Amino acid sequence: MEKYAIAAIPGDGIGNEVVPAAMRILDVVAEIHGGIQWEWTSFPWSCQYYLQHGMMMPSEGIDILRSFDQIFLGAVGMPNLVPDHISLWGLLIRIRRELEQSINLRPARLLKGLRSPLLHPADFDLVVIRENSEGEYTEIGGRMKKGEDEIVVQNAVFTRKATERAMRYAFEQAKKRRNQVTSATKSNGISHSMPFWDEVFREVSTDYPQVTTSSQHIDALTAFLITRPHDLDVIVASNLFGDILTDVGAAIMGSIGIAPAANLNVDRKYPSMFEPVHGSAPDIAGQGIANPLGQIWTGKLMLDFLGYEEMGTLLLEAIEFTLQSGIKTPDLHGKATTEEVTTAIIEYLQKTC
Amino acid sequence: MEKYAIAAIPGDGIGNEVVPAAMRILDVVAEIHGGIQWEWTSFPWSCQYYLQHGMMMPSEGIDILRSFDQIFLGAVGMPNLVPDHISLWGLLIRIRRELEQSINLRPARLLKGLRSPLLHPADFDLVVIRENSEGEYTEIGGRMKKGEDEIVVQNAVFTRKATERAMRYAFEQAKKRRNQVTSATKSNGISHSMPFWDEVFREVSTDYPQVTTSSQHIDALTAFLITRPHDLDVIVASNLFGDILTDVGAAIMGSIGIAPAANLNVDRKYPSMFEPVHGSAPDIAGQGIANPLGQIWTGKLMLDFLGYEEMGTLLLEAIEFTLQSGIKTPDLHGKATTEEVTTAIIEYLQKTC
Numbered sequence: 210m211e212k213y214a215i216a217a218i219p220g221d222g223i224g225n226e227v228v229p230a231a232m233r234i235l236d237v238v239a240e241i242h243g244g245i246q247w248e249w250t251s252f253p254w255s256c257q258y259y260l261q262h263g264m265m266m267p268s269e270g271i272d273i274l275r276s277f278d279q280i281f282l283g284a285v286g287m288p289n290l291v292p293d294h295i296s297l298w299g300l301l302i303r304i305r306r307e308l309e310q311s312i313n314l315r316p317a318r319l320l321k322g323l324r325s326p327l328l329h330p331a332d333f334d335l336v337v338i339r340e341n342s343e344g345e346y347t348e349i350g351g352r353m354k355k356g357e358d359e360i361v362v363q364n365a366v367f368t369r370k371a372t373e374r375a376m377r378y379a380f381e382q383a384k385k386r387r388n389q390v391t392s393a394t395k396s397n398g399i400s401h402s403m404p405f406w407d408e409v410f411r412e413v414s415t416d417y418p419q420v421t422t423s424s425q426h427i428d429a430l431t432a433f434l435i436t437r438p439h440d441l442d443v444i445v446a447s448n449l450f451g452d453i454l455t456d457v458g459a460a461i462m463g464s465i466g467i468a469p470a471a472n473l474n475v476d477r478k479y480p481s482m483f484e485p486v487h488g489s490a491p492d493i494a495g496q497g498i499a500n501p502l503g504q505i506w507t508g509k510l511m512l513d514f515l516g517y518e519e520m521g522t523l524l525l526e527a528i529e530f531t532l533q534s535g536i537k538t539p540d541l542h543g544k545a546t547t548e549e550v551t552t553a554i555i556e557y558l559q560k561t562c
Numbered sequence: 563m564e565k566y567a568i569a570a571i572p573g574d575g576i577g578n579e580v581v582p583a584a585m586r587i588l589d590v591v592a593e594i595h596g597g598i599q600w601e602w603t604s605f606p607w608s609c610q611y612y613l614q615h616g617m618m619m620p621s622e623g624i625d626i627l628r629s630f631d632q633i634f635l636g637a638v639g640m641p642n643l644v645p646d647h648i649s650l651w652g653l654l655i656r657i658r659r660e661l662e663q664s665i666n667l668r669p670a671r672l673l674k675g676l677r678s679p680l681l682h683p684a685d686f687d688l689v690v691i692r693e694n695s696e697g698e699y700t701e702i703g704g705r706m707k708k709g710e711d712e713i714v715v716q717n718a719v720f721t722r723k724a725t726e727r728a729m730r731y732a733f734e735q736a737k738k739r740r741n742q743v744t745s746a747t748k749s750n751g752i753s754h755s756m757p758f759w760d761e762v763f764r765e766v767s768t769d770y771p772q773v774t775t776s777s778q779h780i781d782a783l784t785a786f787l788i789t790r791p792h793d794l795d796v797i798v799a800s801n802l803f804g805d806i807l808t809d810v811g812a813a814i815m816g817s818i819g820i821a822p823a824a825n826l827n828v829d830r831k832y833p834s835m836f837e838p839v840h841g842s843a844p845d846i847a848g849q850g851i852a853n854p855l856g857q858i859w860t861g862k863l864m865l866d867f868l869g870y871e872e873m874g875t876l877l878l879e880a881i882e883f884t885l886q887s888g889i890k891t892p893d894l895h896g897k898a899t900t901e902e903v904t905t906a907i908i909e910y911l912q913k914t915c
């Protein structure tokens with residue numbers, strides 16, 4: 210019996226609905242497998258926590274997390290209560306950086322039973338490898354002068370180490386897939402970081418002669434993702450560009466509510482963190498209608514990362530089963546509740562095995 | 563008779579095919595109107611020019627352009643000949659900045675006869691107001707250290723003046739439309755420029771109590787543009803975010819080949835520049851199959867800006883007529899050449915008037 214200590218952080222809004230749902234399902238998967246045991250510990254770190262304690266997590270929060278095997282996170286952010294840059298930098302982005310989760314792996318594919326907003330979605334199946342530790346997301350910069358002369362400088366920082374690491378990871382993924390990597394750039398408009406990004410991409414690609422490469426400006430690539438998603442396979446992108454591309458990926462899958470993400474500490478020195486792409490959706494929180502599929506699919510990524518690919522595949526099958534049966538939450542134009550989707554998945558798992 | 567001195571810069575690739583096509587059409591529009599006369603002067607500034615002269619335009623290029631009423635530009639960039647950041651900063655971006663074309667106005671709407679890649683595009687009709695003078699596009703920054711320790715810093719610069727100017731322009735547009743402005747932000751990840759952007763947006767919005775506002779993170783907003791484009795009306799965005807959103811807008815219209823843009827010097831102190839959103843498309847250049855509709859629609863924006871809205875409307879009607887008649891270039895799944903589309907538009911204009 211392998212035991213895994215998992216830190217569950219439901220966070221804000223619908224995170225409190227979809228995380229417990231996905232935990233129940235992961236427990237059923239563990240039972241079916243017979244050799245896995247999850248030891249869940251939940252942490253209330255969130256905007257509510259901030260309002261009480263003046264911080265998003267306790268000062269020893271990162272050390273606490275280090276003692277876990279993995280982290281299972283819902284969503285962070287309640288802009289009406291706490292400004293987004295405070296809540297995110299105090300929890301989500303902080304964990305990503307301090308636990309060196311330098312790769313954000315985000316698949317997007319056409320699931321059976323799901324209606325894409327595209328007329329001819331064909332059969333797309335791609336993965337975005339997003340650099341997750343630096344780039345456009347920085348707290349470096351500041352303001353100067355007041356009133357009409359005010360100037361704000363924001364720095365983006367790119368290192369060869371992190372850039373190369375993301376690219377090598379993308380090429381390694383490509384070798385297991387269609388041997389094709391597309392790099393998201395914007396070197397025509399952004400004069401230092403992006404020409405550098407292109408340079409590293411060209412250099413790294415020489416180590417993978419079997420992999421076909423292409424470089425596309427982010428504007429054109431985002432459009433491409435809409436018009437010809439099936440022509441894309443592995444995309445490597447900076448922090449910001451990966452963020453945008455994966456929301457587009459989620460949209461063309463049929464709902465932001467289903468896309469998963471894995472923040473990977475690739476050396477497995479510290480825990481990785483599994484979280485859906487969607488946010489806390491304050492507008493529908495508390496109504497019991499949040500789509501749990503993003504969180505559940507995120508659970509599949511955790512199973513894969515731990516080496517239980519068979520269980521991961523089973524879980525994705527269960528997801529597709531509920532979709533094909535029409536057991537869908539309102540964001541997918543269905544009438545089911547979070548609870549009904551969860552129960553349907555559990556029943557499928559129990560029946561099938 | 564109003565005479566307008568127009569500097570035509572076909573630029574690279576298909577720019578050399580679509581600019582002459584649109585010029586012919588604009589001449590016919592002028593004839594029909596009876597009171598307009600275009601005085602065209604063409605400039606060969608391009609990557610080819612760079613290869614011969616070591617610069618994208620002569621050193622007095624900007625002064626030359628200043629003496630014109632407006633600029634009609636095709637596309638710039640030939641990455642196989644000249645690195646993009648050199649060609650773009652040497653011509654397109656340089657003109658935008660030195661001629662203080664601080665607003666980039668880019669409409670996106672569902673045209674009759676055009677097939678959107680969306681299943682239910684409904685009847686969207688929106689305009690993106692893109693800040694066009696600063697933001698993420700800067701040449702400020704640099705590199706430090708060599709080899710595996712290399713670090714690259716890229717600065718984005720936002721001023722209150724330019725930010726506020728773009729926002730006020732957006733609110734003014736909104737008053738003539740659906741009284742609704744959506745601001746593209748990313749203040750959850752980008753800690754200085756984007757919280758500042760949000761702050762200015764909130765401040766400016768208090769001057770327009772009749773206008774409904776909403777702030778969306780760029781990732782979610784890009785997805786929104788795909789799933790519910792008809793719920794958007796005026797979007798105000800930074801240079802980079804506007805760039806991305808308008809390519810998505812073009813994609814959901816049915817082709818990148820049709821979206822127009824106007825780089826506006828709003829005080830009319832210097833010429834404005836009209837250019838399509840698409841690039842030079844080296845892959846199809848020289849084959850006579852480039853879609854001229856983006857360039858032609860861009861001509862409509864020039865007519866509008868000069869106060870000939872009726873002529874602009876007529877031109878858009880002519881565009882829709884060719885689309886509904888199935889006279890379409892290959893990017894729109896048709897078989898027509900650039901020449902055939904151009905002739906069809908001219909015939910429509912001559913027949914109708």
Ligand SMILES: CC(C)[C@H](C(=O)O)[C@@H](O)C(=O)O
Nearest residue numbers: 397398428639650654805839
């Ligand atoms: C060519 C490039 C620099 C340009 C931009 O990003 O502004 C283009 O994509 C556009 O949208 O006009």
Ligand SMILES: CC(C)[C@H](C(=O)O)[C@@H](O)C(=O)O
Nearest residue numbers: 286297301452486750751781
């Ligand atoms: C909440 C936000 C900071 C975050 C990001 O931009 O990384 C989210 O959009 C995501 O994609 O995980």
